[in-house]
Amino acid sequence: MLGKYTYLFIIGAPGLIFNLFFWSRWKKLLRPRLKAIVATIGITTAYWAVLDNIAVHPLGIWGFKPEHVTGVQLLGLPIEEWVLFVMSGGFIVPLVIIFVAKYRGVATD
Structure with missing residues (x-):
């Protein structure tokens, strides 16, 4: 389909x-919490990266097809995997903030 950009596109676009x-x-709801959001995404990204590195390298539970990744790596993982971690945190953390605000009756508009 997209060759070596397949995984990056499937994760990055959505x-x-x-x-x-x-x-x-x-x-208005998220901006005042930007530091907390970035910190939370950073912590979860680091955690997922450690677990992923263990699963990929010493355990060999899964891997990445070279024809579907760009070949750019950061700390032993394809850049696409890092994009997955950041994007996942990037929509999980704001969603939690939005849902908690709505549950507590805080104006979310």
């Missing part, structure tokens, strides 16, 4: 669309 939607729709 993640970017969802994140743009969340941040445009709930900017």
